[in-house]
Amino acid sequence: MSSVDAKLHVEEMLNSLPAKARFIIEQVVIHGVPEEIVAQHLGISQQGVNKYKRKYLGLLRKN
Numbered sequence: 001m002s003s004v005d006a007k008l009h010v011e012e013m014l015n016s017l018p019a020k021a022r023f024i025i026e027q028v029v030i031h032g033v034p035e036e037i038v039a040q041h042l043g044i045s046q047q048g049v050n051k052y053k054r055k056y057l058g059l060l061r062k063n
Contacts, residue, residue, distance in 0.1 A: 021056040028053055
């Protein structure tokens, strides 16, 4: 799989996630924004961000 194909596959997988989960994965995992900052932006706890991140990364791994 070429890097372009891989990027398209990642985009497709991210687009299949709910909006909040996609935002959290993009910000925390891809862009490296601290969970605390993302939590403040979303108005949820840091633990909530971490829970979303772990849940949806696990889902992405299965797919």
